Amino acid sequence: xxxxxxxxxLTAALxxxxxxxxxxxxxxxxxxxxxxxxxxxxxxxxxxGAQLYTDALDVALKPxxxxxxxxxxxxxxxxxxxxAPLRRGQPTVHEKWNPNVAILSGDVMLVRAYELLFDMPxxxxxxxxxxxxxxxxxxxxxxxxxxxxxTETEVxxxxxxxxxxxxxxxxxxxxxxxxxxxxxxxxxxxxHLRLFGEGIxxxxxxxxxxxxxxxxxxxxxxxxxxxxxSDKKTFLLLxxxxxxxxxxxxxxxxxxxxxxxxxxxxxxxxxxxxxELDIRPQTEARINHYFEDALQHLDRVSVPAARxxxxxxxxxxxxxxxx
Amino acid sequence: xxxxxxxxxLTAALxxxxxxxxxxxxxxxxxxxxxxxxxxxxxxxxxxGAQLYTDALDVALKPxxxxxxxxxxxxxxxxxxxxAPLRRGQPTVHEKWNPNVAILSGDVMLVRAYELLFDMPxxxxxxxxxxxxxxxxxxxxxxxxxxxxxTETEVxxxxxxxxxxxxxxxxxxxxxxxxxxxxxxxxxxxxHLRLFGEGIxxxxxxxxxxxxxxxxxxxxxxxxxxxxxSDKKTFLLLxxxxxxxxxxxxxxxxxxxxxxxxxxxxxxxxxxxxxELDIRPQTEARINHYFEDALQHLDRVSVPAARxxxxxxxxxxxxxxxx
Numbered sequence: 001x002x003x004x005x006x007x008x009x010l011t012a013a014l015x016x017x018x019x020x021x022x023x024x025x026x027x028x029x030x031x032x033x034x035x036x037x038x039x040x041x042x043x044x045x046x047x048x049g050a051q052l053y054t055d056a057l058d059v060a061l062k063p064x065x066x067x068x069x070x071x072x073x074x075x076x077x078x079x080x081x082x083x084a085p086l087r088r089g090q091p092t093v094h095e096k097w098n099p100n101v102a103i104l105s106g107d108v109m110l111v112r113a114y115e116l117l118f119d120m121p122x123x124x125x126x127x128x129x130x131x132x133x134x135x136x137x138x139x140x141x142x143x144x145x146x147x148x149x150x151t152e153t154e155v156x157x158x159x160x161x162x163x164x165x166x167x168x169x170x171x172x173x174x175x176x177x178x179x180x181x182x183x184x185x186x187x188x189x190x191x192h193l194r195l196f197g198e199g200i201x202x203x204x205x206x207x208x209x210x211x212x213x214x215x216x217x218x219x220x221x222x223x224x225x226x227x228x229x230s231d232k233k234t235f236l237l238l239x240x241x242x243x244x245x246x247x248x249x250x251x252x253x254x255x256x257x258x259x260x261x262x263x264x265x266x267x268x269x270x271x272x273x274x275x276e277l278d279i280r281p282q283t284e285a286r287i288n289h290y291f292e293d294a295l296q297h298l299d300r301v302s303v304p305a306a307r308x309x310x311x312x313x314x315x316x317x318x319x320x321x322x323x
Numbered sequence: 324x325x326x327x328x329x330x331x332x333l334t335a336a337l338x339x340x341x342x343x344x345x346x347x348x349x350x351x352x353x354x355x356x357x358x359x360x361x362x363x364x365x366x367x368x369x370x371x372g373a374q375l376y377t378d379a380l381d382v383a384l385k386p387x388x389x390x391x392x393x394x395x396x397x398x399x400x401x402x403x404x405x406x407a408p409l410r411r412g413q414p415t416v417h418e419k420w421n422p423n424v425a426i427l428s429g430d431v432m433l434v435r436a437y438e439l440l441f442d443m444p445x446x447x448x449x450x451x452x453x454x455x456x457x458x459x460x461x462x463x464x465x466x467x468x469x470x471x472x473x474t475e476t477e478v479x480x481x482x483x484x485x486x487x488x489x490x491x492x493x494x495x496x497x498x499x500x501x502x503x504x505x506x507x508x509x510x511x512x513x514x515h516l517r518l519f520g521e522g523i524x525x526x527x528x529x530x531x532x533x534x535x536x537x538x539x540x541x542x543x544x545x546x547x548x549x550x551x552x553s554d555k556k557t558f559l560l561l562x563x564x565x566x567x568x569x570x571x572x573x574x575x576x577x578x579x580x581x582x583x584x585x586x587x588x589x590x591x592x593x594x595x596x597x598x599e600l601d602i603r604p605q606t607e608a609r610i611n612h613y614f615e616d617a618l619q620h621l622d623r624v625s626v627p628a629a630r631x632x633x634x635x636x637x638x639x640x641x642x643x644x645x646x
Contacts, residue, residue: 141345148348
């Protein structure tokens, strides 16, 4: 199946999912956030992982949904913690209902995510549940690091990369690994696919950092410069802070962590410093590094290259690259 | 093993549990809440359930810990929702750290609870994980009903009983059922034990309602009259509201849901009305009903009565009854 057909299969299966009925205040928010949409990348990765080995994808369908329900659980709880008013342009659950409802609905979503895994073949059940749980804990660790970094003064680039790896990339890796094992792939293949997914995830996150500063306002979907305005310790800012000379460091310090007089001026000033320090090409080089490394792992998966095409295509699409 | 020996075994195993190290802000709260203590009734029930069938209790030890970690996860999240300042006399996690830390640590606890179940024998893994997940969702449903009832004007006694069943009793039932299955008990036995646990749980909750009004301040551990002061819709209040004549209903309405002028006076006035309506004996009768029903289920468990003694003893102890 091509990406569109797989996507449609997922959309149909997600629409059929039943989370529970009563009390409504518990289950309605789950239906709400699951219906907000999104690209469904993670469950797609699970199906694509399975499709490397088999055309009988039904074994991977419920586990794919588990990954998507889990992902939305993390969004629901993260939005409370980040006090985010909007998710995909719609009010967040804690805004539309209240934080208590958001906490509790999220808890049930995590339970439902687990439940969607219990039909797995017995031989895979315990090992894959362990890997899912490990991944789930890592995603929580990533979110905690992210919150820690908001108030920490010294964050290294390595720490930052590890945070985005945990918060975002490990779930992409797991989604693929899960699909591969369910499709019949070997542990070695699944490990390469996991590392492929993780690498793509880190590259994607770095690209998000880059687009925040250098993206096209029309297509980015968020306010360009948003990270700069919120003093977010992104890869760009951390790299700039590491490489700035004394004058440049002082210039940065006049903008970062200070009250904002003129938002556009702040964004322009910080971007000018990034330009001076060649932060953009350095970030692009780092994205390429993770992307190329990921592709090498995909290359080492022992199925014919033609079968890997949809996966490679999705990775290119995610990073909006030509090849 | 007797109750003390089992308790010691649990305390030692809980002390050995490793939740994770970094980031500290994520894992320290878990160690903190798990170290606050409590009676460890639920994991004790799991071990007692297993001990009906076997003296080799190690198969049930990690699953017993899973139940206790899950229970503490619910306490952690419930305390945020209830804005409780104290838990077992110590600051709650959201007070000692902050609500975000409490949300995220709780999430990881739920994951760790699942992980403690994955070593179960393969034949029991999927069915018991399903039952655990069902129970977990029911506990969340109970908490949501409890929150709903705070603002609802019409709550029936049946709805109230079902709320406490979900919020508290089903986990006691599951703890026993899990232990029974792990020990080698039949599905029929496990079902009777589940219903025994559930019945004890409902009786225990009703007894808590009763003690709030008629308990001995010295031994109750909470402020006597606390439910009355907070207008909590307990079994006693709901029964009184159902059975009050017009005059009595008006008297109740002067106190319930009104600003408190004199706390002692409010407690005394409501208690006087309860006395007038014979609420105490009615509550005692209801407690007895659930307790006797529970014991009948225990009777029907197909092991010699002598083996059931510790379980019967614990139930009596929980409800502080002589026989």
